[in-house]
Amino acid sequence: MTSLLRPLVAGNWKMNGTGQSLEQLAAIVAGLDALPASIDLLICPPATLIERASRTAHGSRLLIGGQNCHEKSDGAYTGEISAAMLGDCGASHVILGHSERRTLYAETSDLVCAKADAALGKGLVTIICIGETETERRAGEALSIVEQQLAASVPAGARAATVVIAYEPVWAIGTGLTPTAAEVAEVHAHIRALLVARYGSEGQAMRILYGGSVKAANARELLAIDHVDGALIGGASLKASDFLAIASVYHDISGSR
């Protein structure tokens, strides 16, 4: 069944950007009117920029999010940021369980789920990332890994309005490599079936983003695939012109999906 959900085009700036990068954010805001009204747009800058980014985006339809939050609401957790703090700075969304967090900071799916519960409790829309490594794909385990991560990372109370899934094959992140359209279609259809089995009509309406080396040159093909309801973009979200070029492909594909 072809997905007709409202797409979300999201940028993850990772640990990139200082105050000067707000020029790129302002350029994205300036370019919004040229994009289809039927898509949502989100930039997740580093935590240090969220408040200023929120001010830059104020009055526009550009949404601002965080890249991580702590699972506890407050306390003696030096260096950490709570979901409430993200909201207080103007974030409406948060990315959780990115493979860089899972790999470099040993975040388990159980921890991701606890963070998601904390974020949802503070009213943040939560983007939960899942995806297999290259070794796992080569071993034919991509679907089972995604299934395990999805089951353990997404809270029981997930709803379509508040949870977004991002499928990011680890081997495609920052490498210039992407899965074939058939491989993306297979994984997204699998995730959709799992979401529907667990959440019923809410699972049918939950957006599933693709992430991993999305650029203007491949966006049209990737974003037109069934059950690909948008993109989570790393490197190509750092420059306004690249990000806007990716989002603009929805001029061509929204009517044909």
Ligand SMILES: O=C[C@H](O)COP(=O)(O)O
């Ligand atoms: O969160 C974004 C992903 O890690 C994708 O990054 P990338 O577009 O640089 O491959």
